[in-house]
């Protein structure tokens with residue numbers, strides 16, 4: 001390291017940085033700054049802010065031209081309008097900013113950074129039976145093209161959305177789920193919300209995603225599945241009535257054409273049966289990583 005440093009000082013005299021003493025605090029500062037920039041970029045990519053960023057880059061280009069050619073009137077207008085634009089952006093992106101701050105305060109966020117300290121520290125969210133029943137019901141409904149929308153509560157409560165439906169409080173079973181989503185039955189419309197091993201309510205109304213990058217071919221069922229995953233940490237299983245394909249929505253992303261084993265892996269991971277490590281929940285990681293290849297959102 002020292003030799004490399006000396007080489008740079010000797011041959012590239014302009015690089016003053018290598019002459020500066022770099023302390024441990026500077027290194028920590030660089031790591032924190034890199035982490036902050038990375039987190040902000042990931043946040044921008046996963047929210048509506050991505051569209052805004054593209055707009056800002058486009059505008060930035062024009063502003064640069066305006067300054068380059070000294071267009072004084074336009075420079076005056078830009079200077080006056082900048083403060084208003086910043087306030088407007090904060091108001092428009094208030095839900096995303098609130099969500100980002102909430103994530104900062106989440107237990108899982110800190111666990112992901114520092115580790116749980118105890119890798120055997122495992123908490124089970126739902127039973128193996130529930131996972132099996134969910135997989136069976138989803139696959140059965142997909143086979144016969146029965147549309148379904150199943151929201152699985154994670155750390156954040158879904159009470160607000162449960163209230164829009166009909167209370168059930170029944171144990172999860174494939175027969176019950178298939179029955180709920182059966183065409184022309186009173187409970188088939190809307191979403192089912194599951195907490196742990198219980199179906200809390202059916203016919204629930206979910207917020208629709210306004211994500212413009214979602215395929216136009218997707219209707220309101222898929223938009224509702226993505227919508228709830230944008231505003232909460234829930235995971236949604238969607239079965240298309242049109243194609244019989246299974247999708248999973250999580251953190252505002254939609255993974256298409258999910259196969260049985262993949263669905264099971266995801267649900268087992270969500271059970272928290274696998275120890276939480278510094279890399280996060282394994283199944284969720286797989287879902288996100290693979291999701292990048294075929295994500296709609």
Ligand SMILES: Nc1ncnc2c1ncn2[C@@H]1O[C@H](COP(=O)(O)OP(=O)(O)OP(=O)(O)O)[C@@H](O)[C@H]1O
Nearest residue numbers: 147189190191205206219220221222224240241242
């Ligand atoms: N906001 C919502 N909350 C909950 N469920 C909804 C919501 N909007 C639509 N749905 C459900 O989606 C159904 C309509 O699905 P639609 O055909 O528009 O969606 P899609 O994404 O094209 O799905 P499919 O592939 O199954 O046709 C409704 O009958 C209703 O059950």
